Amino acid sequence: MEDMLLLVLAVLLVLFCSVDVWYYLRILSLLVRAWWLSPVFDVTGEQTLGGRVLLNDIDLCHMNNARYLRECDFARISLYARNGVLKTMRALGATAVVAATTIRYRRPVCIGEAFELRSRIVTWDEKAFYLEQRFVSCKDGMVAAIMFCKQSVLRSSPDKILQHLCQRKVEVPEFPEELQHWINFMSASSQALKAESGVDEKKSE
Secondary structure, X not given: OHHHHHHHHHHHHHHHHHOOHHHHHHHHHHHHHHHHOOOOOOOOOOEEEXXXXXXXXXXXXXXXXXXXXXXXXXXXXXXXXXXXXXXXHHHHOOEEEEEEEEEEEOOOOEOOOEEEEEEEEEEEOOOXXXXXXXXXXXXXXXXXXXXXXXXXXXXXXXXXXXXHHHOOOOOOOOXXXXXXXXXXXXXXXXXHHHHHHOOOOOOOO
């Protein structure tokens, strides 16, 4: 019995030392939670995920910059699970990867502070979804940070995913001015890097 206990402890130690176990447990809990909650039928509707700054999130008593991005990962998974996009991508054999993000930090979120992470699909083009994610302090309602995320769809397209999900052609929402500025920046950066490396402009990045 003692040998078995030692073996289990050794396996757990190896897992926690070599794999981010809490990350996968968090994803599993989000998927289970989304399965129990009622589905959201508005694919562009805002969804809220609550959170609190814990000891393993902090950097000098406030949330570490990288933790914001990690929390956004979880919120996107929850968003896609509840609005049906995740299930539809699996049905079509598609997947989505983060192609670009930009985040603006407006005010630190401090240890013990509760916040809401509000996520929504703003719009999409032929290759990617564009999302906005806001960290809103529960203390005073201030937007502490805001992020744009470009999530590229592989082996399908946003239009095909949404048509399959909604059983109809879904009109593409207009691109907000600030989002269009960000997209223009990425396009200019891409062209500059292609020119720098001598890559043919006709080839997609």
